[in-house]
Amino acid sequence: KCLFHTEGLFKPEKKKKKNFDMKNAVIGNNRQKANLIVLGAVPRLLYLLQQSSSSLELRTECAVVLGSLSMGTENNIKSLVDCHIIPALLQGLLCSDLIFIEACLRCLRTIFISPVTPVQLLYTDPTVIPHLMSLLSRSQHTQEYITQIFAHCCKTPEHQTVLFNHGAIQNIAPLLISPSYKVRMQALKCFSVLAYENAQVSMTLVNVLVDGEQLSQVFVRMMQRDKPIEMQLTAAKCLTYMCRAGAIRTDDNCIVLKTLPCLVRMCSKERLLEERVEGAETLAYLMEPDIELQRIASVTDHLVSMLADYFKYPSSVSAITDIKRLDHDLKHAHELRQAAFKLYASLGSNDEDIRKKITETENMMDRIVSGLSESSIKVRLAAVRCLHSLSRSVQQLRTSFHDHAVWKPLMKLLQNAPDEVLVMASSTLCNLLLEFSPSKEPILESGVIELLCSLTQSDSPALRVNGIWALMNMAFQADQKVKVEIVQALGTEQLFRLLSDPDTNVLMKTLGLLRNLLSTRPHIDQIMSSHGKQIMQAVTLILEGEHSIEVKEQTLCILANIADGNTAKELIMTNDDMLQKIKYYMGHSNVKLQLAATFCISNLIWNEEDGSQERQDKLREMGFVDILHKLTQASDPNLCDRAKTAMQQYLA
């Protein structure tokens, strides 16, 4: 229909006319835009735009046409970016003419807010950000476009730092009270992306004054209920991020009485699906570390039952009535579900009553169970997070978890899941393997040991910890059979590798596993008879190494357990070096270590056992009695008691 004669652009006298025609032809017509790009108009327009010899009017028209082209499809934007439109437009910003600058900025804005544009392009030339900052004072349009670009292109801590170092806060703060709503809104969005998980920015923000008013108060005003939802939500995000970054206390009124209720309102049925998702996610993030906020939120506006509605999309009504609505609902259904799971997880992370309330919500456990096997990884992850949060409750582990056999989908989830899911799932599994959990038995039967052992070989410390932790829980007061199975499956090599793990948590849990394995006399003797040498080596190594008090205490406890064995005792008694170590720790400045070492000695000299006399004699020779005697005078009552009991063994 409409054919473009791009060559017209090369004839000076026709340029303007052509441009004008082009502009009108492409506005609102994606096909024409694509046509024009295919015909090669972009390089020509860019050439004209960059020619300082062409008239400003023409250059502005070029920027306008390019702006219009960029409003098209994602493919259009890709072609534009491929033609190096960004450096050309950024170069254009150096011109002094405001109209031209605004046209360039408008086009840049449209390109940068597209998901297909690499945001890094904004930061390649280090002079760009300072120049954009300086343009903020030029007009409301430049303010709107630039803040919108910043808000979309600040994706990493590095970006935050670059913007912060170029005075983003001082330059953008005054825009929060701009007469233009768009400017206020984009400025607000800038602050929300700048403050996210950034303590430096957040700490600076609390001290900023806008027209004599504290920034947090400006945000509070923006959360007033008659303000547009978008503004309320974004302001609540800003305050949430500032709070999480430690710049605002969690008991501050602006959090407790303003931000939290505002975010709860965002979860209500009246809000759009997108808003409900964002509101729930932000709220979950806000109260994650604070039990008081969790308690308040749990009673505000019936949040717990309000969230149950998040699972009702697409509703049966939308499927029948109109296809458009169904499409919309479907698109957001996953997002809604994962947001609700996240919020439940956050709500229930500390308080037993809240957990109870959540599990009592209609079909909650069923929803989690089906969430664990959903196709969307986001939903799966959120569901398992929620499950993990609830699994911290002894009562729930005993009741609803068992009733709904959550271990089944959980085990399934553990097969071939990405690491982040694995971390949460294995963490939950740790709790399900607790001794009192009725799920422990069926899980054991499902061959979980192999899986957990393979986790301990993972590169991720979190997975290693969870794997060994779960094994530790499993070994607690377990049958001999299970213990042997664990040792066999794990292999001593791996066990000792874990004992030299750089991650203290892994080390601690491995020691815990050892301790659990080495409990009850027959088990001790059996394991020590097969692995005694290695274990004693490992213990020596740890006691000699640079380790924390907790690690050494745990190790001494293992030693005490070994000393409780019938045959295992000899491994210590014949090891003078080890006895010297125990002696050393009995005189240590830390009471916990003294106590553990004394335990060990006490076990060695225990009267009723075979050969106790010889052991007592040997130890008396080594000077242990004197030490014990000294310890009976210790100020710590536990230590004192323990030493006295040990002394009694000699007296009897």
Add this chain to the structure above:
Amino acid sequence: LQYPHATVEPLLSGISLRCSDWYNRLGAGSLLTGDPAFNYQEHELNERLKRLYPAVNEEETPLPRSWSPKDKYSYIGLSQNNLRVHYKGHGKNHKDAASVRATHPIPAACGIYYFEVKIVSKGRDGYMGIGLSAQGDNMNRLPGWDKHSYGYHGDDGHSFCSSGTGQPYGPTFTTGDVIGCCVNLINNTCFYTKNGHSLGNKLSALSFCPCLSFQPNLYPTVGLQTPGEIVDANFGQQPFVFDIEDYMSEWRAKIHSMIARFPIGERLGDWQAVLQNMVSSYLVHHGYCATAMTFARATETMIQEDQTSIKNRQRIQKLVLAGRVGEAIDATQQLYPGLLEHDPNLLFMLKCRQFVEMVNGTDSEVRCFSARSPKSQDSYPGSPNLSPRHGATNAHLHNTGADSPTCSNGVTPTNKNKSHNKYTGVSSASASSSPSSSPSSVNYSESNSTDSTKSQPHSATSNQETSDSEMEIEAEHYSNGVTESSTRIMNGTYKHQEILQADDNSVGNGVADDSCSSRQLCGGNQAATERMIQFGRELQALSEQLCRQYGKNATHKKMLQDAFSLLAYSDPWNCPVGQQLDPMQREAICSALNSAILESQNLPKQPPLMLALGQATECVQLMAKVRSGSCSFARVDNFLH
């Protein structure tokens, strides 16, 4: 207070009575405002209630301010200005429950109502209920147990809605907690708050009877059941813990956007035409001829009335507003013969006003005694302000919300600024010299100057052909009855002393002694005063004649008495009836005359815009009566700027 002078006494029978009347009223007034026992909390409460519930007319529907000592069960004790409630029964079981209601029910015009209760002590078991109940409900119960009663109970956190069994609602509450109850009369729901946090409304559980007209008036209610329970109410005495104003702002915004987005569908064109018609008819009604014409041209609409007629009305109105009522009567009789004859009430009103204007010294019958420039004698005022003003004293329907559209639609004469400055100069001078004069006089002269810019050019009627400069002078005259007092000269020809002399010789009713007095009766001219008295007698005669013809008329009598009372004071401008002399008082009669003329021409006596406004205002008031809560956020004055 001055007693009436002997010379005027025969004319003014019964005036002393009126004086004592005024005396009494004055006394009562001063007693009222001088009462010092207005404590701070009371003031705070009043301020907060006014801010929260601006739509509530407390004379009709008072707001709850405390618990009622009459409307309570005997186990309830009240203290601390009836704000603290304590339990004094046995508290053995639910049969010992006791409630108290607030003094008044919640008015529907609140839209959203809120009160808070602080738990001072939970007593033995903390069986406390906070909520609402209807008049006549059994007080030997906790709120929520009976029909038309709703309550949130502290021991179990359940909500009771007219039922003995509650539903799980929120957390429990105890000593130190602040519990709030919010009634939303727009969507007929209710929710509670705890320590400033909304606990939300479970619609199914808490919604009221869907049709609120069946819902009786609800009272804030609190119920206690075990010994030691003490609660304090906050009906607005203190700031609320929950941000109720924020909640209200959301609903205000909702209702305003509902109004703004009222669907008009296909009828967009019709609406535009209606609106244009309203504007146009308003302009025509008040005689803004040039503006109306320009508007009609711009919107391509028709004007029903012809231009000459508009201008005639405008002329007459200008005369009335300028205080030249006599001339206005003549002009009316000449242009609309028979009109006043058929409306003796209006004629009488006009004559009364004419008399007042004579006292004022502005009516031409007395002004002709003063030497005036002949030029201005037969010229009409440029254009005094014809539009009704927002007057605090004038709550007349015509006046509500009518702005004076002084925009000149581009017909701006070159000397506009000059004249404007001059007027402001004059009026501000007068304002400083005579603080008692009405503030409206300032507005008058200012708007005169801008008004004069639009009506004068190319006017066909002879009388309008005055130049701008003349109009300035005229305008000065017209406002001078009150405002130009500082010079004591009508139009610059008299000297100060001459007036004083004239005063001493002719009137001698004590005015002269008061050298501070800035204004002179009838402009201070003896002949004028005589004419005034003569006119007074004629007026009296007219009154008697009307009385014979149509029977007694209390309004007339009062009007006449008020007018004559002016003469009873040495300084009529500063006397209890002196308000009559305020030029603003001309507006009512001016609009009555205008309406009468329009009616006689078979045109609406009120502009449709005003009718619509009046109807909207009435409608909102009616909504409050039928208990539709949204009226509180849809007030007409919210939309007038």
